[in-house]
Amino acid sequence: MFELLGVPPQALFGQVLLGLINGSFYAILSLGLAVIFGLLNIINFTHGAQYMMGAFVAWMCLNYLGLNYWAALLLAPIIVGATGIAVERLLLKRIAHLDHLYGLLLTFGLALIIQGLFRNQYGSSGLPYAIPPQLAGGKNLGFMFLPNYRAWVIVASLVVCLSTWFLIEKTRLGAYLRAATENPTLTQAFGINVPLLVTLTYGFGVALAAFAGVLAAPIYSVNPNMGGDLIIVVFAVVVIGGMGSIMGAIVTGFSLGLVEGLTKVFYPEGAATVIFVIMVLVLLVKPAGLFGRPA
Amino acid sequence: MKLKMFLAASALAAVMASPALAQQISVKAGVLNDRSGLYADLSGEGSVIAARMAVEDFKAADKGIKVEIVSADHQNKPDVGSTIARQWYDQDGVDLILDVPTSSVALAVSQITKEKNKVHINSGAATSDLTGKACNANTIHWTYDTYALAQGTGGAMVKAGGDTWFFLTADYAFGHALERDTAAVVTKAGGKVLGAVRTPFPGTDFSSFLLQAQASKAKVIGLANAGGDTINSIKQAGEFGIVAGGQKLAGLLVFLTDVHSLGLQAAQGLVLTESFYWDTNEGTRAWSDRFSKLNGGKRPTMVQAGVYSGMLHYLKAVEAAKSKDAAAVVAKMKELPTDDPLFGKGSVRADGRKMHDMYLFEVKKPSESKGPWDYYKQVAVLPADQAFRPLSESECPLVKK
Numbered sequence: 222m223f224e225l226l227g228v229p230p231q232a233l234f235g236q237v238l239l240g241l242i243n244g245s246f247y248a249i250l251s252l253g254l255a256v257i258f259g260l261l262n263i264i265n266f267t268h269g270a271q272y273m274m275g276a277f278v279a280w281m282c283l284n285y286l287g288l289n290y291w292a293a294l295l296l297a298p299i300i301v302g303a304t305g306i307a308v309e310r311l312l313l314k315r316i317a318h319l320d321h322l323y324g325l326l327l328t329f330g331l332a333l334i335i336q337g338l339f340r341n342q343y344g345s346s347g348l349p350y351a352i353p354p355q356l357a358g359g360k361n362l363g364f365m366f367l368p369n370y371r372a373w374v375i376v377a378s379l380v381v382c383l384s385t386w387f388l389i390e391k392t393r394l395g396a397y398l399r400a401a402t403e404n405p406t407l408t409q410a411f412g413i414n415v416p417l418l419v420t421l422t423y424g425f426g427v428a429l430a431a432f433a434g435v436l437a438a439p440i441y442s443v444n445p446n447m448g449g450d451l452i453i454v455v456f457a458v459v460v461i462g463g464m465g466s467i468m469g470a471i472v473t474g475f476s477l478g479l480v481e482g483l484t485k486v487f488y489p490e491g492a493a494t495v496i497f498v499i500m501v502l503v504l505l506v507k508p509a510g511l512f513g514r515p516a
Numbered sequence: 517m518k519l520k521m522f523l524a525a526s527a528l529a530a531v532m533a534s535p536a537l538a539q540q541i542s543v544k545a546g547v548l549n550d551r552s553g554l555y556a557d558l559s560g561e562g563s564v565i566a567a568r569m570a571v572e573d574f575k576a577a578d579k580g581i582k583v584e585i586v587s588a589d590h591q592n593k594p595d596v597g598s599t600i601a602r603q604w605y606d607q608d609g610v611d612l613i614l615d616v617p618t619s620s621v622a623l624a625v626s627q628i629t630k631e632k633n634k635v636h637i638n639s640g641a642a643t644s645d646l647t648g649k650a651c652n653a654n655t656i657h658w659t660y661d662t663y664a665l666a667q668g669t670g671g672a673m674v675k676a677g678g679d680t681w682f683f684l685t686a687d688y689a690f691g692h693a694l695e696r697d698t699a700a701v702v703t704k705a706g707g708k709v710l711g712a713v714r715t716p717f718p719g720t721d722f723s724s725f726l727l728q729a730q731a732s733k734a735k736v737i738g739l740a741n742a743g744g745d746t747i748n749s750i751k752q753a754g755e756f757g758i759v760a761g762g763q764k765l766a767g768l769l770v771f772l773t774d775v776h777s778l779g780l781q782a783a784q785g786l787v788l789t790e791s792f793y794w795d796t797n798e799g800t801r802a803w804s805d806r807f808s809k810l811n812g813g814k815r816p817t818m819v820q821a822g823v824y825s826g827m828l829h830y831l832k833a834v835e836a837a838k839s840k841d842a843a844a845v846v847a848k849m850k851e852l853p854t855d856d857p858l859f860g861k862g863s864v865r866a867d868g869r870k871m872h873d874m875y876l877f878e879v880k881k882p883s884e885s886k887g888p889w890d891y892y893k894q895v896a897v898l899p900a901d902q903a904f905r906p907l908s909e910s911e912c913p914l915v916k917k
C-alpha cells in the first residue's frame with residue numbers, strides 16, 4: 222500500500238483536518254488578541270481567562286438558567302464582553318498612557334485572580350458539558366470519522382474570522398478603527414469618539430475569546446485552567462503572525478494548528494514545543510512576524 | 517530553714533520530672549501536593565483535611581504527641597517540589613512529607629527524604645518504581661501503584677477478550693511506568709501491544725492520538741494518563757465514535773473526581789481500579805460523611821483516604837517507638853500491622869509497599885445512580901498479594917533474596 226513518510230495518506234488527511242480544527246481555536250483567540258493589541262496597544266493576558274469564562278458562562282446558562290448551547294453561543298460573548306468593557310473602563314483606561322508593561326502586568330494579575338476565583342468555586346477537575354443534540358454523531362468521510370461538532374467548529378470559526386477581517390479592513394467602522402490606531406489625536410479631532418471606539422474594541426476582542434470558549438466547552442474539559450494552558454500557545458501564534466496584524470493572526474492560527482497536528486503524527490513528543498521552535502525561527506528571520514510591519 | 521528545704525525538694529522534684537516532660541514529642545507533617553492544577557481536586561486541600569482528621573482521630577494531644585501540619589503547592593513540577601521539600605527539611609523542621617501526587621515529583625521528593633533521613637509517605641503518586649528500583653528505607657508508598665492498576669484494569673480487560681492494545685501515554689515518569697506495567701500484564705496473559713503514542717503533558721486535544729489508536733485496530737485503547745488528560749481523552753473518544761466503533765477504552769488511572777467531572781453519560785461502563793471508594797461499607801461511609809462536610813460536599817478520593825490512613829499509622833508508630841527518629845519510626849511502621857476503617861487490615865512490606873486489597877469498579881449508568889457521587893459498582897476484589905508486585909520480582913535493593 223502506498224504510504225507517505227510511513228503514514229497511509231488517508232490517515233494523513235484526517236490529521237490535516239484535525240490540525241485545521243485545532244487551528245480554528247488558535248485563529249479566533251489570536252484574532253481577538255491582535256484586534257486588542259492593534260488598537261489599544263495592550264497585551265491582553267486576561268484573554269485565556271476570558272476564554273475560560275466563555276465556557277463557564279455556557280455551563281451556567283445550561284445549569285442555572287436551562288438555556289441550551291445555541292443561546293449560550295449568543296449570550297456568553299455578550300456577557301463576557303460586557304465584563305471586558307467594565308474592565309477597560311475601570312482599569313485599563315487609567316493606565317492607557319503608560320508603557321506596555323503596565324497593561325501586561327495588570328491583565329496578567331487579573332487573569333490569575335479570575336482563574337483563582339473559578340477554581341475556588343468549581344474545583345480544578347472540570348465540569349461536564351454535552352455536545353448539542355443537533356450536532357451529535359458524525360460522518361464517515363472514508364479517510365476518517367468526522368464528528369459533526371468538529372465540522373461545525375471549523376465553519377463557525379472561519380465565518381467569525383473572515384467577518385471580523387471584513388469589518389475591520391473593508392467597512393467604514395473599520396476605517397475609523399484603523400485611523401484611531403494610526404493617530405488617535407487626529408482621529409478625535411475629526412469628531413470621532415475614540416475612547417468609545419477603544420472600549421467597544423476591547424469588548425469585542427473579549428467577546429471573541431468567550432465565543433471560542435463556548436465552542437470549546439463540549440469537546441474540552443470545562444475547567445478553570447483551560448485558558449491558562451492555551452494562552453501561551455496563542456501568544457506564540459500572535460508573535461509569529463505579527464503583533465496587531467488581523468490577517469496574520471487568522472492565517473497563522475490555522476497553519477500552526479496544521480503544523481502541530483502533523484507533529485502529533487510524526488513526532489508526538491514534540492507536539493507541545495513545535496510552535497515555540499517555529500516562533501524562535503521566525504523571530505530570527507523576521508522579528509516583526511510573518512505579516513507584521515516593522516515599527 | 518524549712519523553707520530552704522522545701523525549695524530544694526521542689527527543685528529536685530522538677531529536675532526529676534523533666535525527663536517525663538521531654539517525652540512530649542512534637543511532629544511536623546508537610547502535605548505536599550497539587551493545589552492549583554489538574555490534580556488539585558483529587559489531592560489538594562482535601563488531603564490536608566484528611567491529615568488533620570487523622571491527628572484528631574488518633575487523639576495525638578492526649579498521647580503526648582504534638583502535631584503541626586503545613587501544606588504547599590508543588591505545581592506538578594519536580595524542581596518546585598524539590599525546593600519545597602529541601603526547605604521544609606532543612607529550615608522548617610518538617611519530619612515527614614505526605615501525599616505528593618505526580619510521579620516525577622514523588623521520585624525527587626523520595627530521594628531528598630532519603631538524603632535528609634526523614635520520612636515520606638506517598639499517597640498520590642502512581643509509579644511502582646517508588647517501591648521498585650527507586651525504593652529507599654525512608655519512603656512508604658501507601659495507596660496504589662501502576663503495578664496494581666495494571667493487574668486490576670489490564671487483567672480484567674484481557675480476561676474479557678481485549679487481547680490487542682494501543683496505548684495513549686502521558687509523556688513523563690508516571691505514564692511510562694503505567695504503560696510498562698500494563699503492557700507486561702497484557703503480554704503475560706497472551707495479548708499483544710500493537711503500538712503506543714506519547715502525548716505531551718498536560719494536553720488538551722487528544723483527537724489526533726485517538727485517530728492513531730483507531731487506525732491501529734487494537735481492541736483496547738489503554739489510557740496511561742490521569743486527571744484532565746484522561747477526562748479529555750474519554751470525552752473526545754466518545755465524540756469520534758471510538759467506543760461505538762467497537763474499540764474499548766481502558767482508563768488505567770481514573771479517580772472519583774474525574775468521573776464526577778466527566779458526568780455519568782460520558783463515563784458509564786468504564787472499568788477502573790481503585791483501593792478506596794467512599795460507599796463500600798459502614799466505616800468508609802461514616803468517615804466520608806465527616807470528610808465531605810469539611811470539604812465543601814465533595815467526597816474523598818482514594819488519594820485523600822490514603823493520606824488519612826498513612827498519617828494515622830505514622831502516629832501509631834511514633835507512639836510505639838517513643839521517638840520521631842526516621843529509622844525507628846519506619847521500622848515500627850513496617851513491624852506494626854495497619855488497621856483503619858478505610859482500608860481495613862494490612863501491613864507495610866520491607867520494600868515500603870503498603871499492602872491492602874484493590875477493587876475493580878464499573879462506572880454506573882445514569883439510571884442506576886442515586887445522585888452526585890453515587891458512581892461505582894464493585895465488580896471484583898483483588899487480594900493484596902495478587903494486586904501488588906511480589907517481592908520475588910522486586911528490583912528494590914532493600915529486599916534480600
